[in-house]
Amino acid sequence: MNDPGLAALLSGPTCLALGTGNATMTHRGLPVSWGMVTLAFVLAAALWALARTPAKGIESQGVSLGRLPLIGPGIRRLTATPWVLISLRMFLVALFLLVITAGLFGTPIPERNLATMLTWNLWWAGLVFSVLLLGTAWCAVCPWDALAHWLVRRRLWRRAEPNNSLNLRVPRPLRSVWPALWLFIGLTWLELGVGITTSPYATALVALLMVVLATVSLALFERKAFCRYFCPVGRTVGFYSQLSLVELRPIEAEICAHCRTLDCYYGNAQIEPCPTWLVMGRLTQNSYCISCGNCTQSCPHDNIAWRFRSPAAEAVVGARPRWDEAWFMLILLALTIFHGLTMMPFWEPAMRALARVIGDSGRLLWSFSAGLAACIACTSLLYWGAARWAHRWTGSTMPFRRFFATFAFTALPLAFAYHLAHNLNHLARESSGLGAVLRDPLGVHAQPLSLAEKHLHHLDTWIPLDVLWALQTGLMALGFVIALQIIRHRGRSALGEAGQPAWRLAPLILFACAVTAFNLWLLMQPMVMRF
Amino acid sequence: MRRVSLPGACRATRVRSLRHLFPGLALWFLTPSFAMAHHVLGRPAYSLNEDSNTPPSMQVETQIGDYFVTYMVFPAFPRPGAPGRINLYATRLDDGRPFHGEVTFKVRDDSWFGGREEILGVQSPDDNVYRQGFVFTDAGDYVITAEFESEGEPYVIDFPLRIGDPAPIGPIGLAVGTIVAVLLGVNLAQRRRLLTAKIRKARDEARP
Known part of the structure; x- marks a missing residue:
């Protein structure tokens, strides 16, 4: 490398990773020292949890x-008053329509188009933070539902009678979170496999599709079946909001x-x-x-x-276990891990190697799908093994299916913590440049960012790196502590009132430790940027 | 036969002139100074070399069989009547040796009723790069096919090429059409329900 300016840039928090035949821009991961301190805390907390018999249930105050x-x-x-929500809905619907317009009519250069910048770099990355602070507030102002409501009910907010819907009951097989879960896996496949995050046009198509689904569902089924059963974003927000403040x-x-x-x-x-x-x-x-x-x-x-309230109160005590919800939480954990994996510099070489073995070509979607399925299968099997082992050790009289569902809440804080920590990286490092896009949402005659501009964008973080790392490690530690609380307090029923030693819950604690350690390791790796 | 169809175009690098393409490519492969974007196989990426004043180009990279294939379209957003060029570069995955045979470039209209294929040209390598010029008179969506044969096995790579501005009425029309059809259907069904209820009520009242 002869260019001293470039060399200086590469020694900073953003660098270029050279792969086979191509190069990608990556961000430096969490420093090893921060990771080791967090890991030490995790191990100490796990040992403490193993040694202490779980206390009685905590009060939600x-x-x-x-x-x-x-x-x-x-x-x-x-x-x-309904007017606050109505005003917010109107504003977001206007913004949403602008996103669709920009996606369909604007430049295909992702970093110059409002559709990709606003949808993936700000909304998709920031949504999870809104859940922590405001619970399911996003759903209240969701433009998909607002548009569907206005189209079907033909009222701004007052009750419509008749409500212009066929008010059919949702078929029994669909009355669970399975439809939302499959749609969420599909959305992940589109996002990370097909790469709609780098295509303004595809982003607009997905936005239109969601409006069509929400409208058709509202026109056919009673109440808001789309929000309750089908919406992948709404259900993710809903489950994460068990940990909201x-x-x-x-x-x-x-x-x-x-x-x-x-x-x-x-x-x-x-x-x-x-x-x-x-x-x-x-x-x-x-x-x-x-x-x-x-x-x-x-x-x-x-x-x-x-x-x-305490973010732990609901997942530890209040929430009731259900089989479909347990799977939703587990697969949510798998998909958050998968998000992290696909942004590692080693991901693409691994996919290319797999593609050669299975004879995949082009966008390597078969290889990607195999990776996605493997990640879901590994996470689920790891939890299943831990739950089966703990069920045997504790000698619980609870049926295994119920035991499995009861402790699946453990996955929730682990997924949420990593999701927050990972997205903090995206938000802090990729959201710059939004002002320019807002000034020219369609990117008319816009040129792609030059290499220097990209570097400057990525260096332009709105929080100092030390603060970013402190927040990331704090979130990971908090997620682990809540997971431990869930295991201990939900474990009281499994261990029986007589109080067996807590170490019988060790398999589940080991599961939480393994997932946290792996997620920490992912955070410590350099992360490939979206675009 | 190895065949790959890519639904998107990829990455763009700009060079001062086409004669400098290969040194540019070589430099790009060897040093990080030409790294432009989060690169994923088969996905479009656009970038701009600030040292040049030519328009940006678009680049796609893909993997097929034993080859890693890179193709570029100059300019990134070709217009009807304006000349453009496709550059293709293929190297073996195992040892990085460039492909040296001939590559046939074909084109077909990607619209619903336009399937006729025409040969754009058959190209030999120039500094390991296959260059194919084009001029499209009409705007629209086209599919460019690059074909070559290696060790007796045919390789076919399809990639889309958009000439002129896209026509986004399709998705909007489809979405609005679906919504209107469903709402009309629901409205008709509801009217029928109400009518049935009224008739039933009237019948009940008329009964002694």
């Missing part, structure tokens, strides 16, 4: 925002216990019923709440409000 002094009444008024819940449980009208479930003359069939008085998990605000507006007692 939240702080209702509606009850806070000074700001409480304001928050309650804001959530009780906020929840929409009754202020006084007693009021709900004595409620006879159940306006939250049935709606009233003005407000639509709960779109996902939830009764607020019995709500224990965020998974299916889409924060639409119908319950806050229809409750005759003004008894529904947002509240702060």
